[in-house]
Amino acid sequence: MELLQDHKKLFFAVFSAFFLFQLLSFLGYFAPSLSAVFFWLVIVSVFCLSLKKIDYGLYALCFEFLAGHEGHLFSFGFSFGGISLRLALFITVMAVWFLKFSPFQEGRERSPAQRDEATVGNRRCPKRGSGKIYFLKREKIKPSFFFSLFILFLLFGLVRGFLNNSVFAVKDFINYAYIFLALPLSTFLKDRQNQRNAYVIFKALIPAIFLLTLFVLILFSTGLVEVHDQFYWWWRGIVIGKATFAGYHFYRIVSSAHLLVLPLLLLCLSLWFASGKDEQWKRKSLALAIIVGTGTLLINFSRAYFLGFFAGLLFLAIGLEKKRWLKAVAVFLLIFIAEFVMLFTLTSGFKTMGFDLLGKRMGTLVSPEEELSSATRLMILPGLLEKIKEKPWGYGLGMEISYPDPVTKEMKKTRHLDWGWLEILAELGIFGFLSFLSLIISLFVKMKEKLKTAPYFTDKRITIGLGAGLTSLLISSITGPFIFHALGIFYLSLVIAYLSPESQEVNKI
DSSP, X not given: OGGGGOHHHHHHHHHHHHHHHHHHHHHHHHOHHHHHHHHHHHHHHHHHHHHHOHHHHHHHHHHHHHHTXXXXXXXEEXXXXXXXXXXXXHHHHHHHHHHHTOTTOOOOOOOHHHHTEEEETTEXXXXXXXXXXXXXXXXXXXXXXXXXXXXXXXXXXXXXXXXXXXHHHHHHHHHHHGGGGHHHHHHHTTSHHHHHHHHHHHHHHHHHHHHHHHHHHHHHHTTSSOXXXXXXXXXXXXXXXXXXXXXXXXXXXXXXXXXXXHHHHHHHHHHHHHOOTTOHHHHHHHHHHHHHHHHHHHHHTOHHHHHHHHHHHHHTTTTSOHHHHHHHHHHHHHHHHHHHHHHHHHHTTSSOOSHHHHHHHHHTTTOGGGXXXXXXXXXXXXXXXXXXXXXXXXXXXTOOEEEEOTTTOOEEEESOOOOHHHHHHHHHHHHHHHHHHHHHHHHHHHHHHHHHHOSSHHHHHHHHHHHXXXXXXXXXXGGSOSTTSHHHHHHHHHHXXXXXXXXXXXXXX
């Protein structure tokens, strides 16, 4: 496609498509038939494009994971339930990928012109004289030992959870299932052009998400939209976002898409820290992404994100002179503080600069009982620890837990445990937890090796940026299931794919 060769056109196409995506979803909220038509139009289009070239399907998924928020902007209902656009796209792309790369395909008759070359996935290579078709060896895209080990324990967790609560176990497994995208992405990201295009797509979606978040904030803070009206229920029920009043006309606007903004912002910072004076155009484009990405996280106002983000900043010191890193961090912190003050000053009508709200919010880390969400998380903790003691081998996916409501003191049940690392320990058990931890450690080891062998400085900064993003999600997950969320798993699959072996061989089946 010509569009994929022109980064400026691709940027504005993705940027525009994002808002069209949101508008159609909002209209589909009032006219479900419109949503269903668009659902099938997208699925059929992506299926046809993926058959032509699997990369197109992966581009569509990269777009949807950010533009689709929680993944339910569009869905289609069946007699046995419904399916989201994200899940349908995932199944479609993975099915096409598996068929195109199947090692069991046999050579078949072709025209004389076609026999001159043999098709290898989406590439072409000379045939070896037998008339057979050549495919990439399946072994060249097989997962690592630690990846396979984690998948094994994940399947055990699915089986155990299915026996207890089949519906919730399957729902939890769907989130984890996106890790299988690491397989097609490992081939996809070996193409330098695909890397550039994916980078442009993400860089276009960061300002788009910021503008949407800012727009929603303006609607609520000015009173144009109120809690429990139609827009609120689209945002709450379809986007699965939140709009929580925090004081001084400021609303915390939360979307699942912000989870990916966090690591992508650190990736942009990694490249920005290392860009030279002779790369002014690159610095300006990165600066724009950094400014709007920071604004998004400030409007989200999540303590966990802030904690993870500053841990990621420390990771970015790798490969940079101490003086250069300190200077870059100082400049960024000035930008951060300036945006923070501007946001709260304008939102509150010049009544506060926001530091009192920040102090109050961060204070709940020490005194969690002062905020309902923190108090609820604290009430869940004793029961969760007791569950881990009872069954150290794990309860399986979809586990529920009982806890006393901090307000009414009545016993309630929930699957949203809000303790990311403890949640995986309770569901997959000690060995499942260790398998995931081993996978994460193996990725950092691969990063260290890649830093030694990467041919270009930019490749090293991308590796460090991805590592910083992964670190931020791991730290954030102390008090939230961020790395185990569908978007966190998608980011993890990107990291796994980027660090996969570079070499490929053409082999005869």
